[in-house]
Amino acid sequence: MEFLRPATWEEALAVKAQHPSAVPIAGGTDVMVELNFDRRRPDALVDLNRIRELHEWRIEDDDTVRLGASVPYARIIEALHDRLPGLSLGARTVGSPQIRNRGSVGGNLGGASPAGDAHPPLLASGATVEAASVRGTRLIPIDDFYLGVKRNALEPDELIRAVHIPSATGPQQFAKIGTRNAMVIAVCSFAVALHPHTRDVRTGIGSAAPTPRRAREAEEFIRAELDESGLWTSGGELPRAAARRFGELVAGAAAPIDDVRGSAAYRRHALAVLARRTLLWTWNDHRATGRAAA
Amino acid sequence: MAGPTTPRNLSAVSAPGRDGIGASPPRPDGILKVKGDFAYASDLWHEDMLWGTTLRSPHARARIRSVDVSAALALPGVYAVLTHEDIPGSKFYGLEIADQPVLAIDEVRFHGEPIAIVAADHPETARRAVARIVVDYDVSPAIGPVEALDPERYGHVHAPADYKAHASGNIVHSQHVHHGDGDSAEVRARADVIVRGEYEVGMQDQAFLGPESGLAVPAEDGGIDLYIATQWLHVDRQQMCPVLALPPEKVRLTLAGVGGAFGGREDISMQVHACLLAQYTGKPVKIVYNREESFFGHVHRHPATMVFEHGATRDGRLVFVRAEIVLDGGAYASSSPAVVGNAASLGIGPYVIPNASIDATAVYTNNPPCGAMRGFGAVQMCFGYESQMDRLAAELGMDPVKLRRLNAMEQGSVLPTGQVVDAPAPVAELLRRVEAMPLPAAAYRRTGDGVDLRELPGGVSNSTHGEGVVRGIGYGVGIKNVGFSEGFDDYSTARVRLEVINGAPVALVHTAMAEVGQGGVTVHAQIVRTELGVDLVTIAPADTRVGSAGSTSASRQTYMTGGAVKSAAEAVRGTVLARGRRRHGWTPDLVAGLRLVDGKVVDRADAVVADLVDLLGDEPVDETVEFRHRPTQAFDRLTGQGFGHVQYTFCAHRAVVDVDVELGLVKVVELAAAQDVGKAMNPLAVLGQIHGGSTQGLGLAVMEEIVVAEGRVRNPSFTDYLIPTILDTPPMPVDVLELADPHAPYGLRGAGEAPTLSATPAIVAAIRAATGLALNRVPVRPEHLTGI
């Protein structure tokens, strides 16, 4: 097996163009497991760890966070929890401290596992994936990124350079189910983000369908509900029935399976509960901060 | 209750005096392990060594039509590919019944059964070679525990001609215990209430962190030196010699660094495979399993289905118990017979019940073989009988702890086997103590920032901020035997040598005891310091050059090899004092009062009568002693009567849980324990055993299970076989009693297993209290709690 170590981003793209079958390795927390268990025997690895910019992030003029693909979860939690509260909550649930020190959003996207914890918050915040190759750069909306179980929209010669995530303009939440209280793969997960400026609510479902996905019907329902009842203006309490209906619609948007981690029926049930709870947390947060600002 | 004591200041690592018994000197492996410097068996290395790997069956039950190894042999770097045809000696092994093929012969009986072994110059080459072996299988439906009971219809796991156990059909072993008038109609009529329950325990794994590994080195004399992580060097050798066709003196074992055991290393795994490959190639061969293979490489805890009926009078006195237990033994016998013996004899728990009828049976199935695991047959039963005690308390409208204390056994009580308990049995006192401990704060804390997620069910997964969270409290108490039972000749050997080195007296302790993390080596040094009054104690590596120390299991090593070290040290002292008598003309009366303290011989008045260094001179004293516990008896095959167990040990738990009843997630808030250890030889180590055992019980209660479907293991990884993390492990206050057992060295009582028993039912009782659900199966899953 060849071990390629490009020193710059341009070199990395050239290497990937030359060896489209080479597997990129960032934190290695997925790749090394696959190698150790003999699930994957690539002819070459492209080590991205010498490329500094992948470990950096910056705030763009429009307040978007441009997050380098390899920034580890631990740094996101530490430095970006205010701007990216949903992703930080997701990051906080990833593995153990060791995994959070190495694992990255770029790696989560590269693997595109339906259980990846970065995906629901990225869906809910409306992120964009910056993919590049020697042929040029593409900005892939997150909604178009996940194609199937562990399949994403990258071309064989492309690498993820960064993820563009709008800074939160309202409360965001992420919650997941695992059968122990830490270091557990999601049985299912859910993210919700309020976007008060656009009066929008976006969602993300994890581990309950072949790909991470949004619960569009639930989003439409709650958008209409908030509009029609004037709650964005009044800042009133969200009727529990509306939260419950939202939960049901989220559960309905899932396509879960029975597996060793949990049953499909439980996953649906749990999604309904998580969606209801997280929506109420975000709405109550929004009301509290809105009032504080007034 | 005379003077039970609770050790205090456990954080003080160094002890008053000289780190003798009762002190908590640090363990020699502790810092090394924390820093990653400890050499485990998987770190073994030898110049020119080969790597061994194993081809395992992907099917639970199949005939093997053919095995073609030619493509594997053709791979450059491959030195050997062996099947059962290449075995020089016996093709079978087993702890109690030699029914397990070293390598499969014409058929496989469980998913993961070894079929062929390969040695190559690189582990990757060996793995590739294994992938090139072509096996033609004729697959049949797997026989599970239900089908096993009807061999006429579903067939035999071992064809009648090949059956080697002592019953028939698919039965490995069964034991009936008849006590009083059993459950006769007349007895039943005496009970005002009868509660019936069916319970199930899933397959738990030992989940030790250091996978199976060892290094076999061929020797010039045609023998083999094996460096190995195991629980019992001598019984490994006993099983290997016939296979290798070598006499015992040519198979020499040395203990390598062991990364946990919990029963999973009592059977041999890769030992004999590594030796066969070394014998065949004439080269050192190392085998180390990865995590996935480890799940296939060792036995697990027996899954159990249990039906109980408890009858009691209106005022809460137990009248009778009827219990029917079926244990899934898997494809081979392993220690199933002894597990059945424990289940039957300990099946009613630590209670006085005048009448009992118990049937325990282990069956052969096409599931993974099950054998020893911490608690050994007593764990499953404890979940059953403690669940029943709660059910009965509810039926009677009685406090569950009160009901338990009312029926608790004590010293002098008669067990259903007819054995009279002739040592302290403070069951009621343990319950009283654990109940009297202060309860943890009412609920998770709300701070300025909201809630601390780590205190809630779901933890940092952020699934609740308090919604749906209900608290529950539950209790459990259990009884476990210590040491090997049922007439087994259970002994340990220790050699102690005392000599002068660089002007100071130094003791050497040599045993074959497997240090698997329990802290035996620390305790051995403490015993020698106490008995011989020396500071410097060296522990020699454990190997087969000294006699057997028995297994590091059954909570027996501090009692047994500790007892042997004590006896050997006493023999050394006797020889030293005899020397003084000859040399200085000490009177027998003087000698009778002499002790060894701080390198001196002192009399009753603490006056120094001689210096140990002078007495020893340049003549070392070297004594080897075999230590036995009181003999036990086999249980009568028909009635289960007999003095079957040498010692009993008890632990009680109180569990406090918060359950998110909507999501079915559990947070164990606190797990308090009270245990009698007879004598806390090393209080810090005792605490570690109780914490560790309780945590393993917690794992069984809420998460740990090897999921097997039609004989196939579905979760052989730490991704999906979950064990508790630190966030799942609650504060565990411990109250330790020290009521001496007059029959045991220093009055001590084996401590390692009892806490594993009662933690599980206490936690499940607490979850029942929070949810109102019946919960008849462990581990409890979110699906059970949400009814989905």
Ligand SMILES: Cc1cc2nc3c(=O)[nH]c(=O)nc-3n(C[C@H](O)[C@H](O)[C@H](O)COP(=O)(O)OP(=O)(O)OC[C@H]3O[C@@H](n4cnc5c(N)ncnc54)[C@H](O)[C@@H]3O)c2cc1C
């Ligand atoms: C013990 C343990 C616990 C875990 N727990 C969780 C958990 O709770 N939640 C969770 O979501 N995940 C978990 N994981 C999985 C893993 O940590 C995450 O998926 C992590 O985000 C991977 O990041 P990485 O940088 O280590 O990726 P790597 O392993 O380096 O790469 C992962 C994949 O992405 C590709 N890749 C990496 N960088 C790029 C790039 N710049 N462009 C294109 N492709 C790229 C790689 O080729 C590979 O296919 C766990 C893993 C372990 C070992």
